[in-house]
Amino acid sequence: MPDPELLNPPTSDWSVQDRPLADVLADHEPGDLALAVAVGEAGVDASGAEALELVGLDATSVRATWEPPVAAGAVTAVPLAPGERAARTILLVGVGTGSAADLRSAGAALGRAVRGRSALVTTIGAGEPLATQSALAEGLALGGYASPRWLSDRTTPTPAPVAVVALVGPYDGDVVRRSVRRATATMLARNLAVVPSNTKNPAWVAAQARTLGRRHGLDVTVWNERELRAGGFGGLLAVGAASATPPRLVRLDWTPEGAGARTPHVVLVGKGITFDTGGLDIKPAEGMLAMKTDMSGAGIVLSVLAACRDLAVPVRVTGLLALAENAVGAASYRPGDVITHYGGRTVEIGNTDAEGRLVMADALAYADLELEPDVLLDIATLTGAARVALGRSMAPVYATDDAVGEALVRAGEATGERLWPFPLVEDYRPNLDSDVADINHIAGIGGGAGSISAALFLREFAGSRSWAHLDIAGVGRSDVDSGLHTKGGTGFGARLLLHWLEEMR
Structure with missing residues (x-):
């Protein structure tokens, strides 16, 4: 049975209160209650000053005494002595300029600061533009999240998110x-990414997909190894050939109420390499340390599908999880092999450590030939070149349709998951030509432009569809617990894709 903590990330009990702040504070025991107040460039605002007055403090005196930083995400704790006050802990939270990005950072810091508490009451962000309110809520939820851990009974677990969040005001x-x-969808994607690979194999991920499908009103279909072979999914079979745990392809379908022939259909493809040794082109030891997160694309697609009903996504959405473990063994696929993908296109293998594009090529070809989507999109921790190009702050997006690419960039701006448009440079396409097959799966000698070349390869399997590709290799993992991120998979793209789908008609 799946661990419920993995598929149901712990979250706070949220409420928006339109009552006087004093009444809301009176609902909670003051000892474990945190009252949070914004400190911006202009000081404490009117609602914050009122909150401080309720606990016997003057905003001007507090700022002069404690000198709280106003930088977004700075948190200054002010303890109060026991007595008749409505709260024992005041948190002065820096909100910078008050922009959506600053409120997201402030929310994340506040979420971390109140982990393990019984209640948080705040007026931060009240009455601000909707985008700012959204950013605060996302940050606060993600800041409270902590990655699951596999601990003995003798180890103290990580504190849970604050039990109650009360937002007071407009x-x-x-x-x-x-x-x-x-934000909860992002947490689910993170949970799946950090599961150890001695637990997480293709069949395990497929089982989680079935469970989430039942819970969230999705139709789920799973191809096992025999069915993949019968269907001609040569990429999945080649990559998974040496593993003791065979590959899987999972399809999840969301259909909104009242959907008809004119309802747009979007297909999302996620790379699901549950562990990547590199195959015969084996990685160095340090290169394998984060490879349990190499299925992040599939985890993100699964988390997006699981949220569609709750968010009443207005379009049909199909998720395809291309799942395999890239292991080393007597059955390993080799450089120089020629494999046949779904639909018949042949591919010459250039490097067995470029396995993600092979499993996704099968899924993309299946989507193009069988599902006839209006938009086809894939997401993957695909190339080190993407990390070199843009670091860990944003991800490249490739699109054959400018409108789709622009909509994805806007969605990323709304959720703080920034994308940068990259070109599909046609001059690089000849580098994928093969002497023995329809196409080589990596650029030949002197090819370069690794992320662009990978995108050009994937485009070959999307047909003439409106297609987009997100290479999240740089942003898909974090080495530290900081800001909105926890160490491990970041779930980058889950909120972005949901926002994009919610806005689609």
Whole structure:
């Protein structure tokens, strides 16, 4: 049975309160309650000053005494002596300029600061633009998240998110609810990414997909090894050939109520390499340390599908999880092999450590030939070149349709998951020509432009569809617990894709 903590990330009980702040504070025991107040470039605002007055403090005196930093994400704790006050802990939270990005950072820091507490009451972000309120809620939810850990009974677990979050003042309740739900999808993707690979294999991920499908109103289909062979999914079979745990392809379908022939259909493809040794082109030891997260693309697609019903996504969405373990053994596929993908296109293998594009090529070809989507998109921790190009702050997006690419960039701006448009440079396409097959799966000698070449290869299997590719190799993993991120998989793209789908008609 799946661990419920993995498929149901712990979250706070959220509420938007339109009552006097004093009444909300009176609902909670003061000892374990945190009252959070914003400190911006202009000081403490009117709602913050009122909150401080309720606990017997003057905003001007507090700022002069404690000198709280106003930088977004700075948190200054002010303890109060026991007595008749409504709260024992005041948190002065720097919100910088008050922009959506600053409120997202402030929310994340606040979420971390109140882990393990019984309640948080705050007016931060009240009455601000909806995008700012959304950013605060996302940050606060993600800041409270901690990665699952596999511990003995003798080890102290990580504190849980604050039990109750009460936002007091003029907030939009639906905006807050949807933002928290998107953040929860990111948490689910992170949970799946950090599961150890001695537990997480293709069959295990498929089992989680079945469970989530039942819970969230999705139709689920799983291809096992025999069915993949019968269907001609040569990429999945080649990559998974040496593993003791055979590959799987999972399809999940969301259909909104009232959908008809004119309802747009989007297909999302996720790379699901549950562990990547590199195959015969084996990685160095340090290169394998993060490879349990190499299925992040599939985890993100799964988390997006699981949120579609809760967010009433108005379009048909199909998720395809291309799952395999790239192991080393007597049955390993080799450089120089020629494999046949779904639909018949042949591919010459250039490097067995470029396995992600092979499993996704099968899924893309299946989507193009069988599902006839209006938009086809894939997401993957694909190339080190993407990390070299853009670091860990944003991801390249490739698109054959400018409108789709622009919509994805806007969605990334709304959720703080930034994308940068990269070109599909046709001059690089001849580098994929093969002497023995339809195409080589990596650029030949002197090819370069690794992320662009990988995108050009994937485009070959998307047909003439409106297609986009997100290479999240740089942003898909974090080495530290900081800001919105926890160490491990970041779930980058889950909120972005949900926002994009919610806006689509």
